[in-house]
Amino acid sequence: MTTHPLDTPCLILERDTVAANAQRMADQLARFNVPLRLHVKTAKSLEVASLVLNGTKSPITVSTLKEAEQFFDAGYTDILYAVGFAPHKRARAQALAERGARLTLLVDSIDGARAVSGFPALIEIDTDGHRAGVSPDGRELLIAIASTLHDHDAVCAGVLTHAGGSYQGRSHEQIAQIAEAERSGAVRAAKTLRAAGFPASTVSIGSTPTALFTDCLDGVTEVRAGVFVFFDLVMAGINVCQTSDIALSVLTTVIGHQSDKGWALIDAGWMATSRDRGTARQSVDQGYGLVCDSSGMLIPDLIVADANQEHGIIAHRHGGPLPALPVGARLRILPNHACATAAQHDRYYVVDAQGQVTATWARFSGW
């Protein structure tokens, strides 16, 4: 069937675009012979992961224990929980380990290190100041954390960094520089640990921009990335992808007009798009998303200019006239931030290159 009978708003996923995005990342990492550890937080879908990983149960990255549990139940055993560990989550982590998961935890403090006894753990390294982690040159703290892990029967398996600052990269060259800071910082920290006698064999780095524009992965043992699976307007806004690479969109229906204002109203509000306004800080603000026709072709200069809970307001970017969008017309909205938009929905309607709906894939949420 086509998307026509689907109730709106709902999420449309272009299967071939996901496959192409996955191939692009695979080709890029093959240049360096470094494996991908897919971040499953973007899609939270077994079917999407299976498509990206060609059906293998390759190592994955998770952002919640719920993701770890869901993917372990589906046969994934090598799981990295890439958020600083909260001590009270120990019982759930232990239950997974006892069932056979190789669950690696993340710490960036001595208190954190005390909480992960019995687990392999990575020390988080901060190479761009945007969030958590130890300075790559913080030798004393690195060794204190590794010693605490050792004293608490945990294995200091290595280091991890995430160059989240790359989302603000302004050019491919700048992203490549951020990538090199991410790589070299992580490698430097791992060397510090090894020189002090800790194993630290894992050097895990990654973000979608740095993974795709790095020139060198020397010393890196795995790359983590997630949003490349779908891409989004934030990624397109820093030229990491083209808008035609965006696999995800919100299908919506026109419900009214304010002709004096040049508005069309749609039944996709922020409940369907999320409140993410990530492009507001970029050179081109895409509002709550770019507007496409029902086949996914961009309609020039139309954006979702504002959103309430179940209403979106479509307007021309520069105040120009709208094309004919009668009540009942169907449109697709490209997301600012794929992780946030997808999280507003419980399923993907998967379409092929002809726009036929070929499957419905569930996604989960919660913690």
Added chain:
Amino acid sequence: MTTHPLDTPCLILERDTVAANAQRMADQLARFNVPLRLHVKTAKSLEVASLVLNGTKSPITVSTLKEAEQFFDAGYTDILYAVGFAPHKRARAQALAERGARLTLLVDSIDGARAVSGFPALIEIDTDGHRAGVSPDGRELLIAIASTLHDHDAVCAGVLTHAGGSYQGRSHEQIAQIAEAERSGAVRAAKTLRAAGFPASTVSIGSTPTALFTDCLDGVTEVRAGVFVFFDLVMAGINVCQTSDIALSVLTTVIGHQSDKGWALIDAGWMATSRDRGTARQSVDQGYGLVCDSSGMLIPDLIVADANQEHGIIAHRHGGPLPALPVGARLRILPNHACATAAQHDRYYVVDAQGQVTATWARFSGW
């Protein structure tokens, strides 16, 4: 039990605060002898609605057909779907009506009026230019829509307006002025319709700010409001409530620090708080939320200054030092926008005045 064993992040709901907020709205509307038509989109929870409505199955407002179906299944029969109707939703609406729901639909165009044959319908009136609706003085269009309804076997049951612009009200006086524009516009439009021979007996108005600060409801037959049930920082920012009236918070755990920057990291990112930054446009920007201790007491000047998917960054509003917040410490985050924050979760952990968890109430999502 206390909230201590709960995994984080999760939603905490203070039952007594909801009851007090419900009583405040009931007292206000009792002054005018006008009934409430509760908007259930904020909580999407049968138990919350039951608490607010004292167990009665009073008329309700919904923002999705999913809400209509869920509440109808629980015994609510008088349901207003207060979003402009999309023609393809007709089969679902009809199924509800055939099962016995008195479902009222909303239109603001001739095309919309053609799509609702067989249903009672309200005509949406726009009194503040913020979204959908016909001008209260657009006599010609009002009568054309009512005539189309009549010609298509639908009942022009009256008018509806929502003064969403009241969320930008800067004082109680200004909100009262917006409320009067909302009331008088709706009443004027209804009179126009009646003078032209249409029934138009319903005059439905409302938003939380205008409902609480109106001085006059002459000619109004019902008031719709939803967010008053929980309140939030956007409402506190325009003095519609105090922060102590906010019934909803996100329970979270400290997972790390960046002491040089004055940051504590928590396990509530935007997945738990939503991306809503509604206070960014107010005189005091609350970031992604105000920080309370685990009992719900505000910690002065601490805000969630930034958020990633599963990380929040707590900082002092003016760059001052943080209090001691060791790894594992528990905090509560007050939401910018209750509707958006609640939508990120699938349940409420209900606490009594002593902070004991007395119940878990489900909430639903989707369309």
